[in-house]
Amino acid sequence: ALASARSDTLIWARDPDQALSIGQRHVNPRHLPDIALPPALRATADFGAALAHVLEGPDQADRLIVLGVPMSGLADVCRRLAQALPARVPGSAPVHLLWTCKGISPDTHQWPHQIVAETLPGTAWLRTGVLSGPSFAREVAQGLPVALAVASRDPDTGRAAQAAFHGTQARIYGTRDVMGVEVGGALKNVMAIACGISDGLRLGTNARAALITRGLAEIQRLGVALGGQADTFIGLTGLGDLVLTATGELSRNRQVGVAIGQGRSLDDILAGGMTAEGVRCARAAQALGREHGLDLPITDAVCDVLFGGVAPTQAVAALLARDPRDE
Ligand SMILES: NC(=O)C1=CN([C@@H]2O[C@H](COP(=O)(O)OP(=O)(O)OC[C@H]3O[C@@H](n4cnc5c(N)ncnc54)[C@H](OP(=O)(O)O)[C@@H]3O)[C@@H](O)[C@H]2O)C=CC1
């Protein structure tokens, strides 16, 4: 999306062959082999050269770094950045750093912004924020329209993202609610697994609508308890991304759920190395809910099925057998 809006976009890939293919043939052979990437997109496997491109490029107004790695790679890439960033940056304009990952660290239960703050501390000129919302990578790479949100404590970061992304494809909304946006992004993946399981069991569209709606209530309950704003959860990064992921066939989290509902094992489904952040963060979400004394029944059911040896049909029966309550 960036490369379609501006000609000076450079992608860094850790795999030199991948960088070569993206830069010269405009194809990402591993992740999107059948899609032609914008011809203006350049690529490198040299981390220092990629950073120099941002810091020393001619456009001092909106210098932007987007980290498109999963949760498992965020701390690693931030540490590399911390080591490579100079004490002072050339020029006076700040550098804006965005991340796209949606999840919670399975070990430390940290949110992405906490990992970034811990690994990149005290860099006054580096402004940070999360880029999130309904956005299957395949559709974005095909040049189809997309609306996203950037959450940052610094409104300039939202404005920098708007300046960089706005063109013919993408529209970016700004918000200050970093926690709300990150909770929405992480928990919608858990709910997409639940909806996938329901669809894999052929429980019908009524059941799916119920899971989406009650799932949203659950996401909002946790998000507000952690300091997020209630209305963030009915925006792009809450309801928008939940609807996309719970119903869209491109969702990997949904695909995991469907396969489980059809009787496959989790190990078998993930054997090919598929990124399904909901699997990685469901237990952390459950633990955070318990810490805050919250009822998260769909998250509990997903954990029971993924890790507790509970059959999907049993988990559904347990959800339906819960005590009556007001909506
Ligand atoms: N895919 C999607 O549709 C969307 C994904 N997201 C979120 O964005 C994040 C990334 O997702 P996605 O792109 O699908 O993930 P992938 O697993 O496809 O990884 C994306 C890229 O990150 C690289 N990477 C992974 N770990 C490291 C590391 N330690 N150091 C350097 N590079 C690394 C991978 O390199 P390599 O190819 O060498 O493995 C790959 O090029 C996830 O948290 C996801 O939830 C958000 C919106 C949409």
Ligand SMILES: O=C(CO)COP(=O)(O)O
């Ligand atoms: O976050 C996404 C779309 O916004 C991608 O969802 P999956 O990770 O389930 O494929």
